[in-house]
Every structure is written in structure tokens, then in C-alpha cells.
Amino acid sequence: MAYLQQIIFLLILGTAGYFLWKRIILIRNNIRLGKNLDRTDNHSERFKSMLLVAFGQRKMFKNIIPAILHLFVYVGFVVINFEVLEFIIDGLAGTHRIFAPYLGGFYNVLMNIFEFLAVSVLAACAVFLFRRNVLRVKRFTQPEMTSWPLLDANLILITEIVLMLAILSMNAADQVLQTRGVTGYVFTGQLVFSGFLVPGFDGLPAGWLVFIERFAWWFHIIGILGFAIYVTWSKHLHIFMAFPNTWYSDLTPMGKMENMDSVTNEVKIMLGLTTDGAAAQAPEEIGRFGAKDINDLTWKNLMDAYTCTECGRCTAECPANQTGKKLSPRKIMMDVRDRTEEVGNSLVKNGKGFDDGKSLLGDYIIKEELNACTSCNACVEACPVLINPLQIILEMRRYIAMEESGSPAQWNIMFQNIETSFSPWKFAPADRFNWAKE
Amino acid sequence: MDEAQKLNVPVMAELAAKNESPEILFWVGCAGSYDDRYKKVTRAFIKILNKLNISYAVLGTEETCTGDPARRAGNEFLYQMQATANIQVLDGYKIKKIVTTCPHCFNTLKNEYPDLGGNYEVTHHSVFLQQLIDEGKIKVKDGGSFKGKKITYHDSCFLGRANDIYEAPRKVLEEMDAHLVEMKNCRSQGLCCGAGGAQMFKEAEPGAKEVFEKRTSEALATGASVVASACPFCMTMLSDGIKNEEKESEVEVRDIVEIVAESLNL
Structure with a gap:
């Protein structure tokens, strides 16, 4: 009987760990559905990028109010994880506040910091809820932000508020129990923020207080574990993905497009420039030109999609979107993630190589969206976690142009002009130098 | 000629x-x-x-x-x-x-x-041009014809975000003694003129308005009499925008190199 709680805790922890692990493996496999891309170079630059952008939140600070609020939640999340460590050890060992005797007075300082952060997280989440649902900040109310994405956003905020309330109630009840000298409740010293709740708990009998304290403890730890699993389905996954995503980000200038080596081979053959080496290694499974579906994109494009937290800074900065065109870079990222999940689940269900007859182009993203892009990189610049929607757009344009010949008519004319007159406009090549004589 | x-x-x-x-x-x-x-x-x-x-x-x-x-x-x-x-x-x-x-x-x-x-x-x-100025090869005596003129510089996406060139064109304009004013969206948050990504060569997709109209109104809002650019496509789009607003007699679009050449009386 003495070990019952520990056994239950271990079972819950194990089950949560199992489901979390399964999701992690699935997401990892899904990201690997993308094409190869070497991002193993330049570790020091990559580390710097991760440190400044993910850990240091540098790109968040373009917009100061959400940046500060987000910082509270972020620091709260990171620091409160240390408390979760104590929860887990206590749960497994059947102890209560195992760190308290070892840390002495510092434990009180630590707990007060945790409480301050808990209150900050709570307040920030409340403001976030207000911005989303009452102020209705524009980037949160655009067409792609209905149904699940809207519910997801609110669920995350509400869950975080409830979890923080649980910590504060637990500490308040604990403090009353300490002053009454109930066995097992070690002295933590004065806890400022939960102290405000103490008057509400003061008059309750010890039995009730123990129940409240224990209930809040279990609620908080089960809540955190459940939330960790939930996050893998949610836009909130950025709390983990932001780190690898900034590490593997593109370090070349934003203006540079990735070269298509498969095309280079063909061009060299056409222009009679092939060396023996190039000809020998020529057509190794070229696949298709450009991207029609998620497996034509690189694994980094898919990682980008899993990292996206749907904040909409990209869409807010997009000139096409600002002027009422269909294109929304955020929707591009959401579509890629939804389609990747769909393909991943279908492969799990139907086995490797199964084709569900759908594709990213057509079923999720239409040409009108892709054709509106000015390749201005505003979306890329705006993203706080270095996601690149532009690469995906351009990759899909490549498919449309080279596999379908489905570009807008005026672009086809431009192509013809370059082919015949070596300029996007139809001018005689012989007149190119006339400007010097006019 | x-x-x-x-x-x-x-x-x-x-x-x-x-x-x-x-x-x-x-x-x-x-x-x-x-x-x-x-x-x-x-x-x-x-x-x-x-x-x-x-x-x-x-x-x-x-x-x-x-x-x-x-x-x-x-x-x-x-x-x-x-x-x-x-x-x-x-x-x-x-x-x-x-x-x-x-x-x-x-x-x-x-x-x-x-x-x-x-x-x-x-x-x-x-x-x-900025290098020539730094090397002292371009010197504008008494400020030249753009001295004190209110000029706003429009960032080309392919210079700015794409290649991180924000300061050079501004330094060139400052050297011409121009009174530089910034638009609401500038530098890394500069709004595109609407022509990049081959949009120059086709009609825009359906929408509420044209990108160049939006950018032009940002430029006009500065009250500048010269909109400086450093890109042929931006120049076309902004000139069209200013014509649409019937402001071409008050506001002109000039490339930074034209401003330098004119300041040097070339």
C-alpha cells in the first residue's frame, strides 16, 4: 500500500513516455519523407544561429509587446521544468519536496522565482487570450485561422493558465499545512505569490488541505505530461522544434535559390559541355522537377512546417497578402504540415510506397496563391524561428513550369522572349547596345 | 542629345x-x-x-x-x-x-x-558609389542640386533582405546633402514594390489593390519630393504609382546614381 502511489506514478510516467516516444518517432519519420539536403556544415555558425534566434529570441524583439509577453512564457516554461524534475523524483521516490533539505534557504529563493514566473506566465497567457479573442489582432483572424488552428491556440493558452493555477494552489495549501506542522510538509519559508491565496485556504481542515495539495500536485504533473503529448499534434511544437530548426537554417544570403543539379546535367549535355565524369553519373533517378507533393520538398522544408507556430508574422508582412491576394505564407506552412501528417499516417496504415492520390499542389495549395508571390523575402525575414516559406513556393513554381508547362500565359511569353531575344522583353538582341548611341 | x-x-x-x-x-x-x-x-x-x-x-x-x-x-x-x-x-x-x-x-x-x-x-x-565616396573620389561641392531636398529611399528587396544592403544607398544620399526621410516600412521591413519574383512580367493576381499602390502611398506619406530607388523594376512600379496618384509634377522617382551624377553636374 505504501508504494501504491509510486507505482501509479510510474505507470502514468511510463505510459506518457511511451506515447510521446511514438509521436516523436512518427514526426521524425515524417520529416525524413523530404528529400536529402546537407546541413551538416559550419557548426559554429549554426550554434550561433540557434543560440541567438531560438534561445535568445532575437527575432521576436521586432515587436516589443508580444516579445516581452512571450519572453515571460518562454522563461517560465524553461525554468519551471526544473520544478518538474523535482515532481518526477518525488513521484518516483515517494518523497515530498526532495530538494528542500539539500538547498536550504536557496530552495525558498528558487520557489519564489518559480512562483513569480508562474504568475508572469498566467498574466501573459491572459493577455494573449485577450489579443486573440477580444482585440482580434489581424494576424490571428485571417481565413486559415478558423476551426482547429483557432481552438488549438486557445487550448494551449487555457491549459497553461490552468497548470499555473494548480502550482499556485498547491503551494498555498502546502504553506498552510507547514504552519500547522503536519508531518511531511517541510518548511519552505514564505512563498510570496501563493501567499496571496493563503487566506482562502486558512480556514479549511487539514484533511481538505492535504487533498487540495495532492490533487493539485497530481493534476499539475499529469497535466504537464498530457500537454507534452498534445503538443506533438499542435502548433505549439515550436517549443522543441525551434532549436533544431534554427540550427539547420539556411546560412546563405536570402536571395540565393538552391541550384537544381539534375537540371545542370541536362543543360551541360544540351550545350555540349559534358565532361566524361558528368555524363557517366548522369540520370540517377531524377524524380520530378520541382515540388508537387511533400516528398519533393527537402526535409528542412518539412521541419519548417512542424516548427511553425502559426503566429502569422510572415503573412502580416507579405505584400501579396496585404493587398488582398490569396497568398498567405503561413497557410503554405500549415498546408505542408497537414499534408505531411496525412502522408505519414497513410504510410503507417497502408504500408510504404502507398499513393493516396492526393497532393500538396491542387488539394492544399492552388496556383493562384503561388503566382502571387513577389519573392521579396518579407516572410522569411519576419519568421522568429527562421522558417522559409519562399523556398516551398518557388519549388512548387518549378514543378508547374517544368513538369506541367502550367505557368501564367504572360510568363510563358516572357520565357519565349528570353529564349529567342535573350531578354524578358521582345526587343531585337542587336539593339541591346543602342542606349550608348541614342 | x-x-x-x-x-x-x-x-x-x-x-x-x-x-x-x-x-x-x-x-x-x-x-x-x-x-x-x-x-x-x-x-x-x-x-x-x-x-x-x-x-x-x-x-x-x-x-x-x-x-x-x-x-x-x-x-x-x-x-x-x-x-x-x-x-x-x-x-x-x-x-x-x-x-x-x-x-x-x-x-x-x-x-x-x-x-x-x-x-x-x-x-x-x-x-x-559608396566606396567611391569613401575613397574620396566623389566629392560634391556645396551640396549640389539635391542639397536639403526631402528624399525617401525605397529598399529593393533583392538588395535589402536578399543581400543585406541597407546602408550603402542611404550613405550615398546623405553625402549628397539630401534630407533623408524614412517610410513607415523600411530596411529589413521594407515593403516590396510588387515587381519581384517575375511579377514585373505579368498582371498581378486578383486582390484588393496593387502592391505598388500601397508602396506608393507609403512613399507619398513621407512628403518627400524625390523617391530614390536603386532598381529598375522598383523605379517602374513607383513611377506608375505616382502617375496613378497624379503626383508626377510634385514627386519624382530617381535612381541614386542619377542623383549623384546630377550633383556632380554630369
């Missing part, structure tokens, strides 16, 4: 025939060659190059499209055909340094040609 006829433009093929090799190739670009408005920018740049006795040449009729618009529109094949052919010409003349007045040509030559074996030191004219 008397003055214009005096324009002496060295051509690569002619210099090569004389066994001469200039230090820099001036890549004019299609807009600089064919677009009536942008030809003036090309000529202004030539005047500065000539005035400062810079060793340069152009490719003349041997120049062709870099392939940028084809690439951004998805036609990688056509892009690589253009790029590979251009690299052959450039390498044939053993060109090491390139300066260009087009940010799109600049981006492609600098960032994308290396993947196909074309490695050059490529400079955009904004940076080139």
Missing part, C-alpha cells in the same frame, strides 16, 4: 581585340539596355565611370538576360541555359569584377552563378 552622343562606352570585345583587359565589367541588364527610363540611369552611371577614369567595359550586344525572371517564375531550365552561356562569355574575357545597376542581376550573378562555376566579385552600384 548632343551631350549624350559624346558618351564613350568601351566594349569588351573591342578591348580584347586590342589585348586590353579592363578592371571591371559593367553589367547593364535588360532594363538598363531597353527600358527608356532606365537607359537614363545607365547613362548616368557611364558618365560617372568616365569622369572618374575608371577602367571598365560593357559586353554590349554580347550581354543577355541573367535568367533571374525565368528562375523566379519556375523555369530553372531556361535560367541555367542563360547562366551557363553567360558564364562562358564572362570567363572567355577572364572577368573578375562586375558592377551592375540592377539588384536582380546583382543577386543572380553574385549568389547563384557560383553554383554553375561562375565566380566573380560582384558589386551593386549603390555599394560601388
Whole structure:
């Protein structure tokens, strides 16, 4: 009987760990559905990028109010994880506040910091809820932000508020129990923020207080574990993905497009420039030109999609979107993630190589969206976690142009002009130098 | 056009025939060659190059499209055909340094040609002008004709975000003693003119308004009498926007190189 709680805790922890692990493996496999891309170079630059952008939140600070609020939640999340460590050890060992005797007075300082952060997280989440649902900040109310994405956003905020309330109630009840000298409740010293709740708990009998304290403890730890699993389905996954995503980000200038080596081979053959080496290694499974579906994109494009937290800074900065065109870079990222999940689940269900007859182009993203892009990189610049929607757009344009010949008519004319007159406009090549004589 | 006829433009093929090799190739670009408005920018740049006795040449009729618009529109094949052919010409003349007045040509030559074996030191004219100013080669006496004029600079996406060039064009304008004012969205948050990504060559997709209209109203809101740009496409879009607003008698769009040339009385 003495070990019952520990056994239950271990079972819950194990089950949560199992489901979390399964999701992690699935997401990892899904990201690997993308094409190869070497991002193993330049570790020091990559580390710097991760440190400044993910850990240091540098790109968040373009917009100061959400940046500060987000910082509270972020620091709260990171620091409160240390408390979760104590929860887990206590749960497994059947102890209560195992760190308290070892840390002495510092434990009180630590707990007060945790409480301050808990209150900050709570307040920030409340403001976030207000911005989303009452102020209705524009980037949160655009067409792609209905149904699940809207519910997801609110669920995350509400869950975080409830979890923080649980910590504060637990500490308040604990403090009353300490002053009454109930066995097992070690002295933590004065806890400022939960102290405000103490008057509400003061008059309750010890039995009730123990129940409240224990209930809040279990609620908080089960809540955190459940939330960790939930996050893998949610836009909130950025709390983990932001780190690898900034590490593997593109370090070349934003203006540079990735070269298509498969095309280079063909061009060299056409222009009679092939060396023996190039000809020998020529057509190794070229696949298709450009991207029609998620497996034509690189694994980094898919990682980008899993990292996206749907904040909409990209869409807010997009000139096409600002002027009422269909294109929304955020929707591009959401579509890629939804389609990747769909393909991943279908492969799990139907086995490797199964084709569900759908594709990213057509079923999720239409040409009108892709054709509106000015390749201005505003979306890329705006993203706080270095996601690149532009690469995906351009990759899909490549498919449309080279596999379908489905570009807008005026672009086809431009192509013809370059082919015949070596300029996007139809001018005689012989007149190119006339400007010097006019 | 008397003055214009005096324009002496060295051509690569002619210099090569004389066994001469200039230090820099001036890549004019299609807009600089064919677009009536942008030809003036090309000529202004030539005047500065000539005035400062810079060793340069152009490719003349041997120049062709870099392939940028084809690439951004998805036609990688056509892009690589253009790029590979251009690299052959450039390498044939053993060109090491390139300066260009087009940010799109600049981006492609600098960032994308290396993947196909074309490695050059490529400079955009904004940076080139700033270097000349820093070296003391361009000096404007008594401020010149743009002294105190309210000028707003429009960031080209392919210079700014794409290549992190925000300060050089601004420094050039400040050197001309202009009163520089910024638009609501500038530098890394600068709003596109609407022409990038090959949009220049097609009608915009359906929407509430045109991108260039939005950008033009931001430019006009500054109260500047000159909108400075450093890109042929931006120049076209903003000029159209200002015409739409019937403000062309009050506000003009000038390339930074025109502003420098005029300040030097060239």
C-alpha cells in the first residue's frame, strides 16, 4: 500500500513516455519523407544561429509587446521544468519536496522565482487570450485561422493558465499545512505569490488541505505530461522544434535559390559541355522537377512546417497578402504540415510506397496563391524561428513550369522572349547596345 | 542629345581585340539596355565611370538576360541555359569584377552563378558609389542640386533582405546633402514594390489593390519630393504609382546614381 502511489506514478510516467516516444518517432519519420539536403556544415555558425534566434529570441524583439509577453512564457516554461524534475523524483521516490533539505534557504529563493514566473506566465497567457479573442489582432483572424488552428491556440493558452493555477494552489495549501506542522510538509519559508491565496485556504481542515495539495500536485504533473503529448499534434511544437530548426537554417544570403543539379546535367549535355565524369553519373533517378507533393520538398522544408507556430508574422508582412491576394505564407506552412501528417499516417496504415492520390499542389495549395508571390523575402525575414516559406513556393513554381508547362500565359511569353531575344522583353538582341548611341 | 552622343562606352570585345583587359565589367541588364527610363540611369552611371577614369567595359550586344525572371517564375531550365552561356562569355574575357545597376542581376550573378562555376566579385552600384565616396573620389561641392531636398529611399528587396544592403544607398544620399526621410516600412521591413519574383512580367493576381499602390502611398506619406530607388523594376512600379496618384509634377522617382551624377553636374 505504501508504494501504491509510486507505482501509479510510474505507470502514468511510463505510459506518457511511451506515447510521446511514438509521436516523436512518427514526426521524425515524417520529416525524413523530404528529400536529402546537407546541413551538416559550419557548426559554429549554426550554434550561433540557434543560440541567438531560438534561445535568445532575437527575432521576436521586432515587436516589443508580444516579445516581452512571450519572453515571460518562454522563461517560465524553461525554468519551471526544473520544478518538474523535482515532481518526477518525488513521484518516483515517494518523497515530498526532495530538494528542500539539500538547498536550504536557496530552495525558498528558487520557489519564489518559480512562483513569480508562474504568475508572469498566467498574466501573459491572459493577455494573449485577450489579443486573440477580444482585440482580434489581424494576424490571428485571417481565413486559415478558423476551426482547429483557432481552438488549438486557445487550448494551449487555457491549459497553461490552468497548470499555473494548480502550482499556485498547491503551494498555498502546502504553506498552510507547514504552519500547522503536519508531518511531511517541510518548511519552505514564505512563498510570496501563493501567499496571496493563503487566506482562502486558512480556514479549511487539514484533511481538505492535504487533498487540495495532492490533487493539485497530481493534476499539475499529469497535466504537464498530457500537454507534452498534445503538443506533438499542435502548433505549439515550436517549443522543441525551434532549436533544431534554427540550427539547420539556411546560412546563405536570402536571395540565393538552391541550384537544381539534375537540371545542370541536362543543360551541360544540351550545350555540349559534358565532361566524361558528368555524363557517366548522369540520370540517377531524377524524380520530378520541382515540388508537387511533400516528398519533393527537402526535409528542412518539412521541419519548417512542424516548427511553425502559426503566429502569422510572415503573412502580416507579405505584400501579396496585404493587398488582398490569396497568398498567405503561413497557410503554405500549415498546408505542408497537414499534408505531411496525412502522408505519414497513410504510410503507417497502408504500408510504404502507398499513393493516396492526393497532393500538396491542387488539394492544399492552388496556383493562384503561388503566382502571387513577389519573392521579396518579407516572410522569411519576419519568421522568429527562421522558417522559409519562399523556398516551398518557388519549388512548387518549378514543378508547374517544368513538369506541367502550367505557368501564367504572360510568363510563358516572357520565357519565349528570353529564349529567342535573350531578354524578358521582345526587343531585337542587336539593339541591346543602342542606349550608348541614342 | 548632343551631350549624350559624346558618351564613350568601351566594349569588351573591342578591348580584347586590342589585348586590353579592363578592371571591371559593367553589367547593364535588360532594363538598363531597353527600358527608356532606365537607359537614363545607365547613362548616368557611364558618365560617372568616365569622369572618374575608371577602367571598365560593357559586353554590349554580347550581354543577355541573367535568367533571374525565368528562375523566379519556375523555369530553372531556361535560367541555367542563360547562366551557363553567360558564364562562358564572362570567363572567355577572364572577368573578375562586375558592377551592375540592377539588384536582380546583382543577386543572380553574385549568389547563384557560383553554383554553375561562375565566380566573380560582384558589386551593386549603390555599394560601388559608396566606396567611391569613401575613397574620396566623389566629392560634391556645396551640396549640389539635391542639397536639403526631402528624399525617401525605397529598399529593393533583392538588395535589402536578399543581400543585406541597407546602408550603402542611404550613405550615398546623405553625402549628397539630401534630407533623408524614412517610410513607415523600411530596411529589413521594407515593403516590396510588387515587381519581384517575375511579377514585373505579368498582371498581378486578383486582390484588393496593387502592391505598388500601397508602396506608393507609403512613399507619398513621407512628403518627400524625390523617391530614390536603386532598381529598375522598383523605379517602374513607383513611377506608375505616382502617375496613378497624379503626383508626377510634385514627386519624382530617381535612381541614386542619377542623383549623384546630377550633383556632380554630369
